[in-house]
Amino acid sequence: MNFDFSDDQRLLQEEVRKMLADTCTSAEIRRVLDGKATHAETVWRNLIDMGAATAAIPESYGGAGLGYLELCLVAEEAGRHLAPAPLSSSIYLAAEALLKGGSEAQKQQWLPRIARGELIATAALGSGETYLATPPLTFADGTLTGRAAVVADGMIAGLAILRAGDQLVLVDLESPGVTRKPLTSLDPTRPHAELNFSATPAELLRDGLQGPALAARVLDGAAVLLAFEQVGGAARILDISRDYALERKAFGRQIGGFQALKHKMADIYTRNELARVHAYYGAWALAADAPELPLAAAAARVAATTAYKHAAEEGIEIHGGIGFTWEMDCHLYLRRSRHLGQLIGSEHAWRDRLAHELIKETA
């Protein structure tokens, strides 16, 4: 039984943690929050230069060539430190779609640029849940037309992988016929945009998995990686709330000594640890490319989404009034939990997916 990360993997995590503690400060996050930056450029540059962001991109495409377990731990730290960086867009989604479905030429053309940080990529692979009822993008004769309504990091991306009907297409966003419109987000530290295409040159992802199967595989991997970000964020807001409860006094004692708050924090810890082990199991399935991946990814997604939402909500509650102020960082965790929990489809869609896998397994 070896259900844990290796010492070398923990060492990488520690280095990323130190770097983020130094550079991904509250002030830096708030530059993005206040709209003064689209992302934390230094943090992103460091994640690239350390080989952390590119841990799972093979060396032949300019990545660090370490693996998915390493990338999971990078994700945990990014989540813990609320890194306002396009890790999910450029790495978990776009680079992964290229790796799993791109032709050799497509990989050679784009992955090294992503891995060097010259180019930020993004992807919107669709979810069954919608409100805006945007007609699907149409891809015909090598051109893409229509609107991608919600694209994370859409204002800063140079490349997008988008779902057009049942196909995944790759679009160079410097091509003609692309217009972008910035959108405001509930988590302003993770901006979105609307992308419009008018006969924009585009191409299919040509090799390996195709269409819905490719989208499902990429989303499974992203679910695991996002779960690590969620687990990291949930653990951090619990730490912050615990520290505050030890410091703050009311009725003549530390509020952390009141059983109502002790049990509240024990509940948060319990959910966080359940989410953590499901994320670990997802990491194992992702790294081993195991047939259990769809099940493990859905379990990690649901457990981590619910845990982070709960931790972020109750974290503010533990702080009391001060937790409701703009100055305190509590709301940054609440906002991030919302962003991460909806990015690739809500908890409910993934819960149904989990049920589907479980029922299928016993049929």
Added chain:
Amino acid sequence: MDFKDTPEEAAYRGQVRAWLEANGQRRQSADQVFGEGLDDAAKLAAAKAWQARKAQAGYAAITWPKEMGGQGGTAMQEVIYKQEEAAYLVPRMIFENSLGQCLPTIAAWARPELKARHLAKGIAGDEIWCQLFSEPAAGSDTGGIRTRADKQGDHWIINGQKVWTSGAHFCDHGILLARSDWDKPKQEGLTMFILDMKAPGVEIRPIHQMSGDSEFNEVFLNDVRIADTHRLGPECDGWKVMLSTLMHERLAVGGHLPTDLHHVLIDLARKCRWNGRPALEDARVRDRVADAFLLQHGVELIIARGLTALSKGKAPGPEMSLTKLVAAKAMQDISSFALELAGPEGALSHESIGQDWNYMQRLWLGAPGARVAGGTDEIMKNIIAERVLGLPGEIRTDRKTPFREL
């Protein structure tokens, strides 16, 4: 990261499997139990015979040091044995207290001649031990013990009542915690003894549980004489002796939740219809199936982390204290929802609705006990809050007061 045995673990597992294959009887279904159809005496005799075979083969006290009669093996070997044995029809809840807590306490604190007399017999199942700590007024707060131990020359006279004593009706000996000094604060006036369960003045009454079973007893102690040679540890050091016993329990990494609960839930749901459609197509049912898996597999994975620590020769981390809390509540929630699947018919007992429902109904009736046993949910949350998160302990007003003034 993987879920595989190390080569040494795999070799040990192979050896265990071969022995079980040659000596044991494989379980045919999840709800089949050891000794079905036998009366209590015959079941006990069969259990003792099995324990003796295990002891002879070196599987009864795997982790104990050789000088105590054990194998000097690793905690991981113990876990491997238990994992493999789980597929067989073997006695449950008969020798656990003897081997898990009582005999290690004897080994640590008893006089040499008593160790010699009891350890080997205990390992072989010849003698069975129980633990007499809890009392009607001392449950979560074990320090509130009121059973008296009064010294008379070279003997002690014991008077009082114990409760929740597992297996007292078939045990030969017990370790007994009693109050020997009423002028000291509660935890400082306790002394630990060896009690002969057949001694005059020991009266055992089974507790009829809400589940219908009787696994526990009340034990009444009326002028029971215990020789001072049967004291464990110094006078008034009983609390320390008890904690050393519970330390053995801490290492336990056993599963606390049946591993197939979500499958049973899905199988039952497959047989039910909601509004004329298969229940498994209903989003609410699917939600609960997902929840069942998240809890059940979550517990298994937390245990897998604990086993990883054991496998590397380390002590499992504090997260292990979660498993009991999560597992007991999950057992209640999952079994409760399973019964709901059948609507009005789900109000019938399995004798009327069908044998398929027996397993979940038993779990549902047992779950309230599982949530209380070994520490209520509230006690477990305090443990997590204080030992894992470092939050302050409860305000205590009884720490320094002489017990008789409380």
